[in-house]
Amino acid sequence: MTPRSPARLFLLLMGLWLLSPVLADSTTIDSGKLFGTWQVLESHPAQGDIETIFTIRDDMTFSGTMTINNDVVWTYGGKWTLAGNRLTWHYTRSSLTLHEAHKTETDEILSVSDDTLTYRSGSRGSVNTLQRLQH
Numbered sequence: 001m002t003p004r005s006p007a008r009l010f011l012l013l014m015g016l017w018l019l020s021p022v023l024a025d026s027t028t029i030d031s032g033k034l035f036g037t038w039q040v041l042e043s044h045p046a047q048g049d050i051e052t053i054f055t056i057r058d059d060m061t062f063s064g065t066m067t068i069n070n071d072v073v074w075t076y077g078g079k080w081t082l083a084g085n086r087l088t089w090h091y092t093r094s095s096l097t098l099h100e101a102h103k104t105e106t107d108e109i110l111s112v113s114d115d116t117l118t119y120r121s122g123s124r125g126s127v128n129t130l131q132r133l134q135h
Helices: 006-025
Strands: 036-044 048-056 061-068 071-083 086-094 104-112 116-120 127-133
Touching: none
Parallel strands: none
Antiparallel strands: 036 048, 036 127, 048 061, 061 071, 071 086, 086 104, 104 116, 116 127
């Protein structure tokens, strides 16, 4: 179908121009790049050294632990879904009591490589980079 008037051509071009930012922002992440075990190390003046290790599996499940100064303080697991670059965590088990509002979280994946995964936390807004652990 071709535009038959300058007005139709203008409307068609305007429509494409308005959609282009939406199309440019929708990044699709290859879920296969997520599979594996990831680690983040943090140091806090009050709490000490915090290590979080979790595994993302190809069966759409995840599990992990958080330690503070080498003591396990939290174990968790659940199911995950990926839509574009939005990774949603559905916690189905936790050693800590999670309020209903915290049983599902969605993060925005900014980049993923063989070694690192960088994301923006949907609950905190902070940007974090994880390191892949080789097994």
